[in-house]
Amino acid sequence: MLEIRNLTKSFGRGATSVTALSEVTFPIAEGEFFTLLGPSGCGKTTLLRLIAGFEPPSGGQLVLDGRDIARLPPNKRPVNTVFQNYALFPHMTVAENVGFALGAQGRPRSEIAATVERMLALVQLGHLAHRKSGELSGGQQQRVALARALAPKPRILLLDEPLSALDMKLRKDMQVELKRLQQETGLTFIFVTHDQEEALTMSDRIAVMNGGRIQQIATPRELYDQPANRFVASFIGESNFLDATCARGRLVLSQAAGPLPVSHPDGPVTLMVRPEHVVLGSARGGGLTLAARVERLVYFGTDTHVHLLLADGARMVARVQNALRGGAPCAEDDVIEVTLPTDALRLLPKEAG
Amino acid sequence: MVERGFDIRRLPGAATLAIACFVILYIPMVILVVNSLNGGQSISLWEGVSLRWYAVALQNEGFLNAAKTSLILATTAALVATVTATMAALATTRSRGFRGEGAINLILNQPLMVPEIVLAIALLIILAQIKQATGYMGLGYLVVAHSAFCIPFAYMPIRARLQGMDLTLETAAADLYASRFYTFRKVTLPLLAPAILAGFMLAFVVSLDDVVISEFLKSPGQDTLPTYLLGQLKRNLTSEIYAISSLLLLISVLIVAGSWLLTRKKT
Numbered sequence: 001m002l003e004i005r006n007l008t009k010s011f012g013r014g015a016t017s018v019t020a021l022s023e024v025t026f027p028i029a030e031g032e033f034f035t036l037l038g039p040s041g042c043g044k045t046t047l048l049r050l051i052a053g054f055e056p057p058s059g060g061q062l063v064l065d066g067r068d069i070a071r072l073p074p075n076k077r078p079v080n081t082v083f084q085n086y087a088l089f090p091h092m093t094v095a096e097n098v099g100f101a102l103g104a105q106g107r108p109r110s111e112i113a114a115t116v117e118r119m120l121a122l123v124q125l126g127h128l129a130h131r132k133s134g135e136l137s138g139g140q141q142q143r144v145a146l147a148r149a150l151a152p153k154p155r156i157l158l159l160d161e162p163l164s165a166l167d168m169k170l171r172k173d174m175q176v177e178l179k180r181l182q183q184e185t186g187l188t189f190i191f192v193t194h195d196q197e198e199a200l201t202m203s204d205r206i207a208v209m210n211g212g213r214i215q216q217i218a219t220p221r222e223l224y225d226q227p228a229n230r231f232v233a234s235f236i237g238e239s240n241f242l243d244a245t246c247a248r249g250r251l252v253l254s255q256a257a258g259p260l261p262v263s264h265p266d267g268p269v270t271l272m273v274r275p276e277h278v279v280l281g282s283a284r285g286g287g288l289t290l291a292a293r294v295e296r297l298v299y300f301g302t303d304t305h306v307h308l309l310l311a312d313g314a315r316m317v318a319r320v321q322n323a324l325r326g327g328a329p330c331a332e333d334d335v336i337e338v339t340l341p342t343d344a345l346r347l348l349p350k351e352a353g
Numbered sequence: 354m355v356e357r358g359f360d361i362r363r364l365p366g367a368a369t370l371a372i373a374c375f376v377i378l379y380i381p382m383v384i385l386v387v388n389s390l391n392g393g394q395s396i397s398l399w400e401g402v403s404l405r406w407y408a409v410a411l412q413n414e415g416f417l418n419a420a421k422t423s424l425i426l427a428t429t430a431a432l433v434a435t436v437t438a439t440m441a442a443l444a445t446t447r448s449r450g451f452r453g454e455g456a457i458n459l460i461l462n463q464p465l466m467v468p469e470i471v472l473a474i475a476l477l478i479i480l481a482q483i484k485q486a487t488g489y490m491g492l493g494y495l496v497v498a499h500s501a502f503c504i505p506f507a508y509m510p511i512r513a514r515l516q517g518m519d520l521t522l523e524t525a526a527a528d529l530y531a532s533r534f535y536t537f538r539k540v541t542l543p544l545l546a547p548a549i550l551a552g553f554m555l556a557f558v559v560s561l562d563d564v565v566i567s568e569f570l571k572s573p574g575q576d577t578l579p580t581y582l583l584g585q586l587k588r589n590l591t592s593e594i595y596a597i598s599s600l601l602l603l604i605s606v607l608i609v610a611g612s613w614l615l616t617r618k619k620t
Contacts, residue, residue, distance in 0.1 A: 054524055074527040087525040091543045100539070101529035152530060 002028045002051070002156060002188065007060035007070070009046050020046040022212045023060070028156075028190065033182050035191045037199040038209035039235070044192045047209070048158050051190065052081050064155060075104070080149035081158040085165065086141045088133035094120070094144050095129040101152035119147040122181070139170045146178075150185065159191045163198065175202055196236050200224070208232050230348050233272050240278065240316035243350070244271040251347070255310045256288040260342065270348040277344035278318035280306065280329055280336060287341040292316070294334045304328060308338060382602060389595035396592050406596040416597055419581035423561055426492060426577060430499030431507070431556035437500070438507035438556075439549055446515040447523075447541075462509075464502035472502065473569040480570055490572040498570055499560045506559050507552035514548035547615045554612035558605055 009021040021043045028034045036044035049055045051062060053074035062070040069077050080101070088097050095116050102112045120126045123143035128136065133144060142162060149157055159178075163171045179202055182189045193199055199206050200220040208215040208223065208231070216228040227233035230241060245252045246266050250259040253271065282289060292308035295315070299322075306318040306329065318338060320329045330336055361367060388396065392403030410416050441461055445454055464472065480494050522544070526536040564579040571580060578601060585594050 052528060054528075074524070075530045075532060079528075081525070081528045083521055083525060085519070085521060087519065087521040089522060089525075089540060100526070100531070103539075104526070104529060104531040104535050148529065 001030050001065070003061075003063040004028070004047075004051075005061040005063060007047070007050060007062065008058045009043075009050060009055065010058045020212050021050070021057075024212075024214055025060075026207065026214060026217055028188060031186050031188055033179070033189045033191065033202060033204045035193060035199045035203040035206045036209060037193055037196060037206050037235075038215075039194060042209040043212040044194075044209050045160060046212075048081075048160055048190065048192050051156070052079055052158050053077050078155040079158060080152065080154040080156075081160060082142075082145045082149050082162045084161045086145040086162075088141055088144055088148070090132070090134050093130050093132055094125065094136070097133055097144055098147045098151050100148060105152065115151055119151045122150070122184070123147045123177075138166055139174065142166065142174060143177075146181065150181075150187070154187070156188045156190060159189060161192055161194070163193075164195075171198075178202065200236070208235060210235075227272065227346065227348070230270055230272070230351055233346070233348060238275050238317070238319075240273050240275060241348075242271040242273075242310075242314055242316065244269050244347075246347070251288075251345075253288055253290070255290045255312055255314070256340075260288055260345075262347065264347050268350040270350050271340075272346040272348050273316075273340050273344050275305065275317045275319035276303075277341060278316065279339045279341060280318060280320060281339065282337065283339040283341045285341050285343060287339045287345070289337060289339050292336060292338050294330050294332050294336060297328055297330075297332055306330065385595055386599050386602070388592060389599040391592045391595075393592075396590055396595075406592040407600075409591075410593050410596045410600070413593065415576070415581060416578075416593075419576040419578050422492065422576060423578040426495050426499060427557045427560040429496050430503050430560045431553050433496070433500035434503035434556045435507045435511075435549060435553040438504050438511055438552055439545070441504070442508055442512040442515050443541075446512060462505045465505050469502070469563075469565045473566045476566065477569045484572070490575075492575070494570050494572070495567060495575075495577070498566050499563065502563075502566065503556035503560050507556040510548045510551045510555065511545065514545055518544055550615050551612040554608045554615075558608050561601075561605070 004027070005025050007021060007024045008019070010017045010019045012018055024043075024047065036047060038044045046055070050057050050070070053069075053072060053076075057070050060070065061068045064078070069079075089100065092100070098119050099112045099116045102115055107115075116129070117126065120129055123146055125140060125143050125147065128140065133141060136144065142165075145162070162178075163174050166174060175198060178189075178191075191199075191202065200223075203220055205217060205219055206223055207217045210231050216223060216232045218226070218228075223232065223236055227236065227239075233239040233241070242253060242255075245268050246262060246264045247259075248266065249261055249263065251262045251264070251269075251271070252259045279287075290310060292310050294306060295309045296307040298305040298307070301322070303319050303321050306320060308316050308318060310316065389406060390402050390404070391399055392405050393400030438461075441457070445457060476498050480498075484490065484494070518541075522540055523536055526540045527533075531539065562579065563577075564583060567577045568580050568583065571577070576584065578597070582594060582597060
């Protein structure tokens with residue numbers, strides 16, 4: 001198990017210093033596929049580089065198996081990295097690349113040869129062992145980089161946006177491949193990406209980061225269904241946000257017909273609802289009902305996006321699945337009734353600005 | 354869809370100018386080589402093709418001695434310059450930036466900018482004193498001087514290669530349990546080798562070719578190939594000098610071509 005404790009990293013000094021990571025604390029379980037997700041500059045790569053040892057932390061600890069490794073150089077940590085550009089050694093063959101770490105550790109030749117063979121079989125590249133790394137395709141280089149990082153049996157494998165250089169089709173294949181490798185080896189993977197879909201489909205747990213802080217750590221389903229704040233809700237999937245108020249156990253929305261009983265402390269809140277949960281007309285389970293004018297209809301094949309303008313000028317989107325028959329659910333400029341079902345409503349803390 | 358930008362090759366006269374430059378550069382060399390094959394006694398009368406003057410040159414004690422001196426000098430100076438340049442290039446590209454880094458670059462490249470005659474005279478003043486004090490008259494003075502002014506020639510290709518090298522390769526090596534020395538030996542040095550060899554060859558040719566500093570600093574009776582040729586010019590001119598020059602040209606061409614092939618390969 002890896003425990004990240006109060007890990008902080010700032011670059012520069014004095015007035016010009018920038019905090020890339022601030023007081024990050026959380027554990028990563030053994031054998032977990034853990035993803036760091038966030039926009040560029042959120043601190044995810046900095047966190048990865050700190051775990052790898054490429055940068056010293058400004059403060060905090062990294063406890064692996066009861067030992068603080070935060071200040072060890074990278075070659076003294078049982079942690080290996082798959083780099084974004086793969087960083088294969090161009091003057092070496094595939095086999096020499098994969099065997100590099102074992103050579104650096106001074107293992108006997110026979111052991112290196114056996115491990116290299118096993119690793120290349122694992123990534124299905126046995127037939128390319130004697131090629132130079134520059135002669136390989138992007139997908140093959142990616143597999144070599146994986147085999148090279150797995151060969152010395154690290155405790156944790158770090159992956160820095162490893163799929164971003166691949167085209168769409170190859171990327172989907174590698175997603176499946178990576179998940180298979182992780183399950184086969186039982187290794188802890190820490191995966192960095194800015195692609196929410198990649199994160200949702202592959203991870204056991206995801207840490208959403210922004211501005212050098214963890215916003216939420218949860219399973220993909222929890223993250224989508226129960227976002228902790230407005231940032232997470234808007235970064236993962238699409239969301240409608242409406243200003244609302246809680247007063248004496250009731251949720252009051254200025255545009256809605258009636259207040260709804262909720263258990264939430266009094267005060268202003270942000271009401272979040274996913275577009276696919278908004279119902280045109282009235283919903284069976286009840287909810288908040290509002291009147292809205294249809295501003296625009298956008299056809300997406302599987303569904304239609306209905307852009308709605310509410311009475312107070314707020315906007316929201318409803319996503320309606322297209323039926324086989326019947327055409328559009330409504331027409332532009334119609335004034336219709338929409339329902340936000342009670343179980344689809346999420347109350348998020350209201351943020352300043 | 355191809356947008357036609359400014360193309361210098363399409364300027365009127367560009368082709369003519371380029372051809373003129375090549376003619377001026379290469380025709381004299383062709384004439385030199387042709388003349389070296391003249392079998393006659395006089396340099397102004399053509400008397401048929403012969404390797405006569407090559408034979409004369411290869412039996413000429415003075416030329417052979419000068420050639421030996423030049424080869425020893427160029428090899429030693431190029432070696433010293435290349436090792437120094439490699440260390441300097443590593444220091445200026447692979448360490449955290451340090452105070453005076455820019456100044457160091459400038460100082461290293463000084464021989465490229467200061468007129469060689471100035472350096473020669475400056476060295477002469479000091480070395481003459483040392484010669485007088487120690488009585489040592491050997492090749493050491495020339496080795497030191499040549500090593501010094503050859504450094505920038507070796508430094509430039511090595512530094513360029515280091516700057517172009519992907520830094521994540523060294524990071525990756527460290528990530529894969531390599532010590533700093535192991536990383537240098539297995540990753541940095543092999544990738545740098547073509548540039549080091551190219552730097553060495555460049556330094557070698559520059560040293561082999563040098564007249565000014567050698568002429569000023571040589572001890573009595575000492576001659577490098579260029580100073581020997583200069584001395585011969587002052588006496589009687591025979592086609593032997595053409596033969597020697599042609600041999601020198603051949604060596605230079607081989608070395609420069611070798612250096613070009615080496616740097617071209619891996620980029």
